[in-house]
Amino acid sequence: MLGFVNGHLTQTAGAYAASAVSVADTGNLLTAGIVEAALTEVLGAFSGSHFRDNETSAGQHKAILQPVLGAGRVLLLDTQGAGGAAARLRLYADSDSAWFTLNAAWNGSAWARDTTGAAAGGFRLSRNEAEFLHDASLTATFASWTRTLRLPLSSTASNTSFELAGSVREVGRLGLQYSNSDTVAHDNLSGGGSVTFRSRFPTAPSSITLSPYATSGSFVGNPTVMVPDRDGFAFYSHQNLQGLAATYWFGAYTAVA
Incomplete structure (x- = not known):
C-alpha cells in the first residue's frame, strides 16, 4: 500500500x-x-485579452477592453517606458475627454508632476475640440496648464486656427512698397495692409514691435500699427516721393500677449 x-x-x-x-x-x-x-x-x-502560448504572438495583448472604472477622471494607462520620470506616459478619460499626459498625474484635484525638474505636457481629445497642453512652472502640482493650444471643432462657425491660452509670443513678416508714377511732382502716397496671426491670441496683444529687414534709403520710419485684436492687426504708412521714385519697407513683427 x-x-x-x-x-x-x-x-x-x-x-x-x-x-x-x-x-x-x-x-x-x-x-x-x-x-x-x-x-x-x-x-x-x-x-479573453491575450494570445495563449499555443497561438502566434503568445502572451501579447489583444484589444484591451475595460468596463466603467469610476467617476471623474480615471486612469486607463500608466507606463514608465524607458524609465525616465519626465517621460512617464498616462492616459486618462472623463465624461468628455481623453487626456494623454507626460510628467503629470491627476490626483483628484490637481496635476502632480513626477519630477519637478522638467516641464509637463500632453494633449486632450474630446468630441468637440482638440487641445495641446504645456506647463513649465516646475511646481510639484498645478491646477491648470500654463499654456494651451485649442482647436475648436464643434461647428462650421469655429475658427480654423488654434486658440491660445497663457503667455503668447508670435513673430511674422509684413511689408510695404510705393511707386510714384508722376514724372515731375512730389506725391504723398498712402499704403497699408493687415496681418492675421497663425493662432488666435487669448487677448489683444499687449505689444507689437516692428523691425525692418530691408528698406530703401528714402523710406521714412516704420509702418504704424492700428486696431490690434486677438486675430491680427492692421498697419499703414505715408511716404513723400519724388516723380518716378519708388521705396519699400520689408520687416518682421513681434506680437506679445
Missing part, C-alpha cells in the same frame, strides 16, 4: 486527473470547485 501511494505521489504523469482534485480557494477567487474547471476558468479570463 505504501509503495502504491509513494508511486502515485512521485510520478510526473498518470496521477489523479485534474477533474478529480478539488480546489480549496480560501480567497474565494474562483467559481470552480475542481482543478480542471479552475484551470479552464483562469485560462478563459487570460485568453
Whole structure:
C-alpha cells in the first residue's frame, strides 16, 4: 500500500486527473470547485485579452477592453517606458475627454508632476475640440496648464486656427512698397495692409514691435500699427516721393500677449 501511494505521489504523469482534485480557494477567487474547471476558468479570463502560448504572438495583448472604472477622471494607462520620470506616459478619460499626459498625474484635484525638474505636457481629445497642453512652472502640482493650444471643432462657425491660452509670443513678416508714377511732382502716397496671426491670441496683444529687414534709403520710419485684436492687426504708412521714385519697407513683427 505504501509503495502504491509513494508511486502515485512521485510520478510526473498518470496521477489523479485534474477533474478529480478539488480546489480549496480560501480567497474565494474562483467559481470552480475542481482543478480542471479552475484551470479552464483562469485560462478563459487570460485568453479573453491575450494570445495563449499555443497561438502566434503568445502572451501579447489583444484589444484591451475595460468596463466603467469610476467617476471623474480615471486612469486607463500608466507606463514608465524607458524609465525616465519626465517621460512617464498616462492616459486618462472623463465624461468628455481623453487626456494623454507626460510628467503629470491627476490626483483628484490637481496635476502632480513626477519630477519637478522638467516641464509637463500632453494633449486632450474630446468630441468637440482638440487641445495641446504645456506647463513649465516646475511646481510639484498645478491646477491648470500654463499654456494651451485649442482647436475648436464643434461647428462650421469655429475658427480654423488654434486658440491660445497663457503667455503668447508670435513673430511674422509684413511689408510695404510705393511707386510714384508722376514724372515731375512730389506725391504723398498712402499704403497699408493687415496681418492675421497663425493662432488666435487669448487677448489683444499687449505689444507689437516692428523691425525692418530691408528698406530703401528714402523710406521714412516704420509702418504704424492700428486696431490690434486677438486675430491680427492692421498697419499703414505715408511716404513723400519724388516723380518716378519708388521705396519699400520689408520687416518682421513681434506680437506679445
